[in-house]
Each structure stands twice: as C-alpha cells, then as structure tokens.
Amino acid sequence: MRSVFLRNLLGGPATEAAPAADDAAMAEVADAMKRSARAALGRSLAIREVDAGSCNGCELEIHALNNPFYDVERFGLKFTASPRHADVLLVTGPVTKNMAEALRRTFDATPDPKWVVALGDCGRDGGCFAGSPAIVGGVGDVIPVDLVVPGCPPRPIDILKGLIALMDGAARA
C-alpha cells in the first residue's frame, strides 16, 4: 500500500496522463469555474443529485466528476446528501409518475436561492421515453428548470461546462 501512496504522491496528478485535447478543455473549464463559482456563491456550490427516473447512465457520468481525472471538489463543487444543504438540484431522467411527488418534495425541501439543472436528453424532454404513459415528461414538466444539459448521457466535461454556465447566469442576475 505504501508504494501506491508514494507513487501517487510523487507521480504527479492523474490529469497529466489524460489525452491532450481533454487536458486543454479541462484547464479552460477549471478557470471558468473558479471565476463563476466565486462570483456567484463565494467559494462553493452544493449539489443534490436527484434521479427522477433515469436509466442510471447519467448517474455514471456524474460519478465520474468525482474521479481523480475531473475531481470537481477542487472547484468547490460538492455533492451533498440532503436537499436541505443544496444550492443546485441536478435532476436526471424522464420524470416517472412514480417519482414526480418525490421530486416535487425534494425541490420544496431545498432552500432558496436554488437552481435546477435538467441533465441528459431524458431530463430535457423525456428523451426516448417521451410518450410513455408511465412518465410525466422532462424535469421542466414538474419543477422549474434553470438549465438543460443535453446528451445521453452528457460527458463529464459537458456537465461541468453546464454548471459553469449556470453560475455565470447566476452571477449576472
């Protein structure tokens, strides 16, 4: 185990090993993130993720944001366990009829000011599940949405960019 610790300490950050294109995109995003999150909320942004009916694909890419390649906590982005601690609700999936009430209640439990991001094609408008009698629709059909990040699932870098756009908007407002 010691060798792994040492390698990680001496070997430099994992991001260096990432492909060049991604590195550039990541650096750009990192800069933008620092500016906007600071301007809007001081130091940090607390995010509560809500799966309102997703296929779990979007969750996998949200998880990736926490891996050492993206490591979004360094920008002050933190996923919280409770909506009561959240600034942002990051909502995935077409909202199923069976989840609509839980989503509404989660929204109500989140203190103001708050923002809602609808993630993925499903969050946007139900995606390929649109038209199913078992779903209500996109996130916007149940709670007010501030930003949509399309994709199926959106790449981690796109989720990050989306959060920055949200912060930019909030800073200007």
Added chain:
Amino acid sequence: MMSPLATLLARGKKAARHAPWPRVAVDADAWTDAAGLLGRGECALLGLWGDGASVHMALLDEAANAVGVLTLACPDGGFPSVGAQHAPAIRLERTIRDLWGLTPRGAPDDRPWLDHGKWDGGAVIPYAFLPVEGEGLHEIAVGPVHAGIIEPGHFRFTVNGETVVRLEQRLGYVHKGVERLMVGKTLDEAAIVAGRLSGDSTVAWQIAFARSAEAALGVEVPGRAHFLRALMAEIERLANHFGDIGAVCNDATYPLLLAECGMLRERTLRAADAAFGHRLMRDRVIPGGVAGDLAPDGGDAIRSLVTFVRERFPRIVEIYDGAASLQDRTVTTGIVRPDLVRRFAAGGHVGRASGRAFDARKAFAFPPYDIVDFDTPLFGEGDVNARLWVRIREVEQSLALVSQILGRLPGGPFFVDLPRKRSGVEGMALVESFRGDCLAWLRIGADGRIERCHLRDPSWFQWPLLEAAIEGDIVADFPLCNKSFNCSYSGHDL
C-alpha cells in the same frame, strides 16, 4: 429418459416460429406442474411475463443447458400462481397483474408491485408493508431519494438495536413503461430503448435485444460483428467492475481504492470512446450487427488500456487483500446461502460468490465465446468479500478476453441487412451482462414492427437475495452489502 423440462414441453403444442428455443402452449395443469418443478428445484426460472391475454414462463434445465418457454392462455383473466410454489416468481406475478391485469390465482402476495397508484386508473390503496412485531423493534425508512448519487428505491429496515431483523424493499419508482413503449416501434427504434433499460449494461442489453430479433428473423450476423460486440461487452464488464470494486472499498472507508478504481474506470471509458465513439458504447450494437467499425486507432487504445490495467490493478488487489480493516468489513458480511442462490437462479457475481456457476457466455456459447479461452470464477462463501473476489477474477478474465478478441478479430463486414416484413416470428436471447444474464424476448408483427417485447434484467432474481443477505447484520453494513450486489433499479423497474 427425458428430462423433466423435456417431458413438460412434450405436453404442449409447439409454436411454429419461436427461436432458438421451443415455446409450447400448455394447459393449466401443465402450468401448475411446471411451478412444482421449479419449487422442487428441478428447473430454474428464467422469466415470467404477460402478453395480452396470456402468460409466458421461461425455464432453464441447468444440467442440460436446455431452455423452454411455456405459454398459458388466460381467457378468464387469471392463471394459477407460480409464486405459490416458487417464491422467486412472486414479484414477477405482481408485475404481470400491474401491467397486464392478469391475476395470479392463489398467489401468496396480492399487493401491487410496480403500480404505486400514480398511473391513470391504477391502484389507490395505501401500500401495506409486512407487519413486524416484537419487543424493542423499530423501523428505519430510507428513500426513494437516497443520500448518494444512486437510483431511487425505498428500503424499510426493521431493527433491534443495530441489528437488522428484516429488510423490505419497495421498488418501481423508475418504472418508465418500457414494454408498452416498445409496442409498434421498428427494430432500430426499439433497440434504442433496450439500450436504456439499465444504462450501465447498455451494450449487454443491446446485444440481447439484437440477438432476439436476429433469432426471430433467422439471421446470423457476420463474424466481425460478433467479435466487436463481445469486445464491447467485455470492456463494459471491466468498467462496471472497476466502479463497483472502488465503491465497495469506499463504503468500507478506503477512499484510496475508490480513487484508484475510478482512474481505471475513467481510462476504460476513454478507451471505449476512442475505439467506438461513445464512452458507454451506447447505440453501437444494432439488430444486424454493429453500427460502426472499430476506429482505426481503436485497437491501440484498447491495447494500451489493457497494459495500463495490468500494471495498476494487481496493486489494488494487493492492498485489498492485505488490509485487515477492510477484510474485517467484507468477510462474513452479507452472506447469501448457496441454496437461496440456486432457488432464485441468481446470476452474475451474486450467483458465483455462492457457488452457482451459470454464465450465459458458457452455457450458450455464441461467437466468439465458443472459441476464446476463459474461466467463470467461482466462490462459495457468499459474503461481500466473495462477491468482490468474483469481480476481481472477472476483471482478469475480461482482460484476457479483450486481448484474445482483438488478436483474432476477423475482417469483412460488420453488418448484415435484415429481411423486411417477416411477421409473427418470435425470438429470444440470453446474454451475460456484468451483472448476470439478461433475457430478451420479442414478437415481430405484420408490419415488421414490435408487437411485444419483454426484457428481464438479472436484478429481478438478485434484489430479493439482498433482503436475505442483510438479515442479522448491522445497519451500517447495508451500503457495503448493497454495493457488492449493485442491482439495477431501472432494469428491474422496467
């Protein structure tokens, strides 16, 4: 002497166009006898689903790797309960009633399952959790919105101090009406939905769907398509196992291993992206083959991934194996007894950690699994540790498979045109996802569109075992136990 399954199949009338395994229409007596066969463990239940005014039951004779489907017409809106003799059928029957309105007669549990009373015309009675009585017991209700970034579901723990006396699950929150949605879609459209039944198994599900369509149409895809599909399936298995190994260790307070495994997973997704143009390889498998060829430098990307993993992974395993504090959490935690695993015919790491070796890649070896060399790891302890070791060994096997598949990748086309408008044909497929065997079944209608499609996720037969696994353990071990299973909510909820 005929096997019990063969005897049963001989009692019915064979459907003319059902492939590759037989489907026979039986009467209520044969149906009830089949339930008895399941109850006595002479056959395993692969699936049970509604289809208009009939029900189908898929059976597996594990010794012979033989599969058969029984169909019972329900003109009076009901069928003899299978769950009355064989508990693993209970949730499936409750689902049939919720979705198709057919009543399992004599069923031990008549509560709705996926129907939460929120659909138009759905049940409105408040859901009754099973009563638990005793001194000093209290309940902890969790979900549907959980504390982590995971799917929604409700868990009702009854505890005595720290010890879990009973866990009762309530699922169905992410029911998206997948089976109804499929009806009337073209095969290509339906494949898109099948790939979103459970996002983590998108490749496996799209292979299962495609194979069921190809079976129905009597089509064999080109060799290159088979190999590219398997390549993607093994990469998907790697990515998921990395994610889950890291997550289990993290829940046992070892974030170092989460970080290490997270890097392996990210590398895997990036290699997949480079090779196939999508991190999860979604919509790359289509009925008739694969949607695109391997990218020109895709082979190299995958080979360097294999090298990277071979270098890093053994050290992760070494840490896991050498850390007493980790083992203290995983060894003897969340034990599933081998007889339960057999009874539920649980696949994947849940089955293999408790001595059930079934692997669809071995049992029905379609190309390239018929020529490549690999083992299905098997353990017997049935605890979190054993489930983790199955994953670890499967990572090693998948790495070897990826190298073999790349090394033997045939040239030629990767797609074949499907015959148009063959109506009334039915097909079925069993495909091994990282989680276990995925069953896809469909019937193609007159206009070449889906008339009925059923997708049975491996989670159906694993979720109930999680209830058994946590009994007698402490509440704090539940996350660990849950992650070692990693059942799909979306795949189960349909």
